[in-house]
Amino acid sequence: MTILEPIDAYPTQRISGFPVRAGRSLPFGATVVPGGVNFSVYSNHATAVTLVLYREGEPEPMAELPFPESFRVGSVHAMTVFGLDVEGLEYGYRVDGPNLPWEGHRFDPSVVLSDPYARMLTGHGPYRNRSRVALDDFDWEDDRPPRLAHEDLVIYELHVRGFTRHPSSGVAAPGTYAGLVEKIPYLKELGVNCVELMPVFEFDETDNVFTGVNYWGYSPIGFFAPKASYAATGRSHMQVDEFKHLVKEMHRAGIEVLLDVVFNHTAEGDERGPTISFKGLDNATYYMLTPEGYYYNFSGTGNTLNCNHPVVRGFVLDCLRYWAAECHVDGFRFDLAAVLGRGPGGELLHNPPLLESLAYDPVLRDRKLIAEAWDAAGLYQVGSFPHYSRWSEWNGRYRDTVRRFVKGDLGVTGELATRMVGSPDMYSRRGTAATVNFVTSHDGFTLRDLVSYDHKHNEANGEGNRDGDDGNHSWNCGAEGDTDDPAVLATRARQQRNALLLLLASRGVPMLLAGDELGRTQRGNNNAYCHDNPLTWLDWGLLEENADLFRFTRRAVAFRRAHPVLRGGSPASVHWHGVRAWQPDWSAHSRVLAAMFDGGGGDCVYVAANAHWEPHALELPEAPRGQRWHLFADTGAAPPVDAFEPGEEPPLANQAQLVAGPRSVVILVTR
Numbered sequence: 001m002t003i004l005e006p007i008d009a010y011p012t013q014r015i016s017g018f019p020v021r022a023g024r025s026l027p028f029g030a031t032v033v034p035g036g037v038n039f040s041v042y043s044n045h046a047t048a049v050t051l052v053l054y055r056e057g058e059p060e061p062m063a064e065l066p067f068p069e070s071f072r073v074g075s076v077h078a079m080t081v082f083g084l085d086v087e088g089l090e091y092g093y094r095v096d097g098p099n100l101p102w103e104g105h106r107f108d109p110s111v112v113l114s115d116p117y118a119r120m121l122t123g124h125g126p127y128r129n130r131s132r133v134a135l136d137d138f139d140w141e142d143d144r145p146p147r148l149a150h151e152d153l154v155i156y157e158l159h160v161r162g163f164t165r166h167p168s169s170g171v172a173a174p175g176t177y178a179g180l181v182e183k184i185p186y187l188k189e190l191g192v193n194c195v196e197l198m199p200v201f202e203f204d205e206t207d208n209v210f211t212g213v214n215y216w217g218y219s220p221i222g223f224f225a226p227k228a229s230y231a232a233t234g235r236s237h238m239q240v241d242e243f244k245h246l247v248k249e250m251h252r253a254g255i256e257v258l259l260d261v262v263f264n265h266t267a268e269g270d271e272r273g274p275t276i277s278f279k280g281l282d283n284a285t286y287y288m289l290t291p292e293g294y295y296y297n298f299s300g301t302g303n304t305l306n307c308n309h310p311v312v313r314g315f316v317l318d319c320l321r322y323w324a325a326e327c328h329v330d331g332f333r334f335d336l337a338a339v340l341g342r343g344p345g346g347e348l349l350h351n352p353p354l355l356e357s358l359a360y361d362p363v364l365r366d367r368k369l370i371a372e373a374w375d376a377a378g379l380y381q382v383g384s385f386p387h388y389s390r391w392s393e394w395n396g397r398y399r400d401t402v403r404r405f406v407k408g409d410l411g412v413t414g415e416l417a418t419r420m421v422g423s424p425d426m427y428s429r430r431g432t433a434a435t436v437n438f439v440t441s442h443d444g445f446t447l448r449d450l451v452s453y454d455h456k457h458n459e460a461n462g463e464g465n466r467d468g469d470d471g472n473h474s475w476n477c478g479a480e481g482d483t484d485d486p487a488v489l490a491t492r493a494r495q496q497r498n499a500l501l502l503l504l505a506s507r508g509v510p511m512l513l514a515g516d517e518l519g520r521t522q523r524g525n526n527n528a529y530c531h532d533n534p535l536t537w538l539d540w541g542l543l544e545e546n547a548d549l550f551r552f553t554r555r556a557v558a559f560r561r562a563h564p565v566l567r568g569g570s571p572a573s574v575h576w577h578g579v580r581a582w583q584p585d586w587s588a589h590s591r592v593l594a595a596m597f598d599g600g601g602g603d604c605v606y607v608a609a610n611a612h613w614e615p616h617a618l619e620l621p622e623a624p625r626g627q628r629w630h631l632f633a634d635t636g637a638a639p640p641v642d643a644f645e646p647g648e649e650p651p652l653a654n655q656a657q658l659v660a661g662p663r664s665v666v667i668l669v670t671r
Helices: 160-164 177-182 184-190 239-252 278-286 310-326 337-341 353-360 396-407 413-420 486-504 547-562
Strands: 013-015 018-022 029-033 036-042 048-055 063-066 076-082 089-096 155-158 194-197 201-203 220-226 256-261 331-334 368-371 391-394 435-438 509-513 574-577 592-598 604-610 616-619 629-634 657-660 664-670
Touching: 018 063, 036 089, 036 278, 048 076, 089 278, 155 160, 160 177, 177 184, 177 239, 184 547, 220 239, 220 310, 239 256, 256 368, 278 310, 310 353, 337 353, 337 368, 396 413, 396 435, 396 486, 413 592, 486 509, 486 547, 486 604, 486 664, 547 629, 592 616, 604 657, 657 664
Parallel strands: 155 194, 155 509, 194 256, 256 331, 331 368, 368 391, 391 435, 435 509
Antiparallel strands: 013 018, 018 076, 029 036, 036 076, 048 063, 048 089, 201 220, 574 592, 592 604, 604 664, 616 657, 629 664
């Protein structure tokens, strides 16, 4: 019997001196195969495609290999090239075709394009957008995702570089994935069990016309490629392994890893923007275009990715499957996710194919999907985002309600009650896991600034203070910015505790902004996207300076984890009170609210919030099942008795009445 050997392990011809053969159409990208590398790229309108190969760091190509017509299947150009040294290889594509912008085509063969499926880009230097071939040899050992229940998460949003870049961080590799690994013990001590990483896809850190700095990274270039400059080993092209090591170590500590992903736009901008990848590969497919060939701009950044085109939809799916299956990440938060529900002309789709596909994708089945359910063109879908019983949402209404109540606004007490029990007006059929509650995020004031500034102070951004949100619902507590007034400082400290305590005592998934537990400030800048400096880096000296705030936050997180009744249950298991027990005051002038979360067993928590500047004596309901009230936290008390260790709460002296001090929140627990 003749034994057939794998025929695709052998070249059939030579192109530009390299042995090649027709490649495999799938998967897209550069894939190491026996004896060579398979290159596969999509372009529906190209007339010619050329693979451009470089030796590492060299300005001129070592070879350019045109794809023969026989190497094209449909709109996919694929070629296997043999004899390549992949560890010293950089590559890209020249793509020729019509340059007719009014028809949507912007082909320019003078530009060498990045491979949109590249799992690694050079990431630095003059050739930072060149693609590289990633080896798949990472040892995951026995890594298992924690797979925490959604409602049990305490999310901690952080910027990989900013978290450890400050000299005070004390880590060996500041500003990197490796530096973040060194801070895992801190995250454990704080008690969070999920980190949400701001964008780690490759982006251009210099593409800001005002300050020359793009710090946040919401302009992706390489969707499959972890950012090289966030890796201590990036210059030796080990960023993929370093990122995987971060995920593995987080999992080992019981912490899940979510990625903040950007599929609404790219760094290529509008007609004036650079050609990097999609624009030169097949502009008419990848972007939403007007009938005249201009870019729709629902992202506020110049272009909008055509996410519901079948090819682009496949790209997004392939990308997320890669991060989930190959990099073991536990879920995704989608920037401006409302864009993902728009059709090619920007119209709102009733059954968006991309969102449906993500919801039912078999690889992503156990991954968290969180939508920022609005876009930059005014589409606001908080509570109405197409969810397919899978998607959660950043709850902007929760943020605004808590801010307004803590500030002392009238007319929000009733809405606060709704938000505290998981916003059933929006999520009654989906459960409390559907709402991701937060008071602050990277986009806006830090918590300390929220109570220190009435107005934004974005002058350093170079846009004349016109950028950033004007509707912050902030209050400076009596002085704008820095002050030595002890009364103002005491009020600010209490207001921070009030917001944190309400957040961690609300049903839904709480999200903390990194550094809020330490009193981090951006000096009133509520749009610090363009600062890669101490303004945005976490100053670890605050851990000692604001030790009381850290201790308070840590105990509040631990208290939440100790009491399942705060994490889920029906709205009927919450009983409302006011100054008088069982008599909540829903009137417009009320600033007092009390809730008793009673799970029916031994788990009962009473939360009283007083946003008035006067104290109020609250009649307490009788503790159920013959138990007694114990005091967990009182933000009106001086540290360290503003919060106790969970399980060590002292009994309340007066079981019938509680005095909630001016602008304070009190939490009791039965035992």
